[in-house]
Amino acid sequence: MSIPVPPQQTESPYAAGESPYGAGAPYQPDPTQPHCRFCGSVPAADVTVRGHQGFLVMMKFLRLPGPFCRDCGTATVRRMTANSLWQGWWGLASALINPFTMLMNLVTWLKLRKLAPPAPGAPGTPLPVGRPLYLRPQILGLLIPVVAVGAIVYSAKQDPDFATAGDCVHNSGTAFSPDVSVVDCGGPDAQYKVLGRVESSSDTACAAFPDRVASYVVTRGSSSYSLCLARLGGN
Ligand SMILES: [Zn+2]
Numbered sequence: 187m188s189i190p191v192p193p194q195q196t197e198s199p200y201a202a203g204e205s206p207y208g209a210g211a212p213y214q215p216d217p218t219q220p221h222c223r224f225c226g227s228v229p230a231a232d233v234t235v236r237g238h239q240g241f242l243v244m245m246k247f248l249r250l251p252g253p254f255c256r257d258c259g260t261a262t263v264r265r266m267t268a269n270s271l272w273q274g275w276w277g278l279a280s281a282l283i284n285p286f287t288m289l290m291n292l293v294t295w296l297k298l299r300k301l302a303p304p305a306p307g308a309p310g311t312p313l314p315v316g317r318p319l320y321l322r323p324q325i326l327g328l329l330i331p332v333v334a335v336g337a338i339v340y341s342a343k344q345d346p347d348f349a350t351a352g353d354c355v356h357n358s359g360t361a362f363s364p365d366v367s368v369v370d371c372g373g374p375d376a377q378y379k380v381l382g383r384v385e386s387s388s389d390t391a392c393a394a395f396p397d398r399v400a401s402y403v404v405t406r407g408s409s410s411y412s413l414c415l416a417r418l419g420g421n
Pocket of ligand 1: 256
């Protein structure tokens with residue numbers, strides 16, 4: 187009596203179109219290789235998909251470990267990255283972390299797309315991969331950091347704290363309660379030209395500028411500065 191010897195496995199155990207689980211045989215996962223966590227099919231890559239959510243002062247790091255087959259992995263990368271494109275920017279730290287989260291998903295996706303299509307015969311159906319990210323409305327989330335940086339730069343340009351000699355300013359408040367902003371020197375709002383900035387709030391801070399007609403003094407705690415101002419056009 188002879189013991190049947192199992193056939194030797196070749197490098198690629200499955201013929202094209204053949205089920206890796208045996209023709210008509212019940213699903214028997216091979217413990218030596220990873221199976222997709224969603225549909226159970228092979229081949230699957232043991233990778234992790236990430237997401238990020240910012241909540242101004244708090245943040246959430248999302249991670250979904252595999253293994254994933256090519257299709258379930260692609261669907262998951264697209265879904266979690268799309269969510270991060272909207273939810274990942276809200277907070278200073280989050281805005282810095284979110285691009286790295288999405289770059290890590292890009293690396294994960296590059297690994298997943300090298301996989302062969304999920305072999306048939308798995309217990310579950312692979313997830314539909316859905317539309318690519320650039321065709322989803324969430325791709326507009328990439329504009330959020332661009333708009334935020336633009337708004338910060340724009341408000342900094344108007345902030346008298348950053349005014350230097352040669353800038354022009356407009357006071358939309360009163361002499362006693364000034365509301366000064368930096369404006370375009372050629373624009374209709376320009377009232378005064380900044381002759382210089384002195385790191386002092388004393389009455390003589392602008393003594394070095396004989397042309398000055400006004401000064402704008404800001405004191406915050408122990409630090410203060412004066413903008414020495416001349417009337418525009420000399421009238
Ligand atoms: Zn799958």
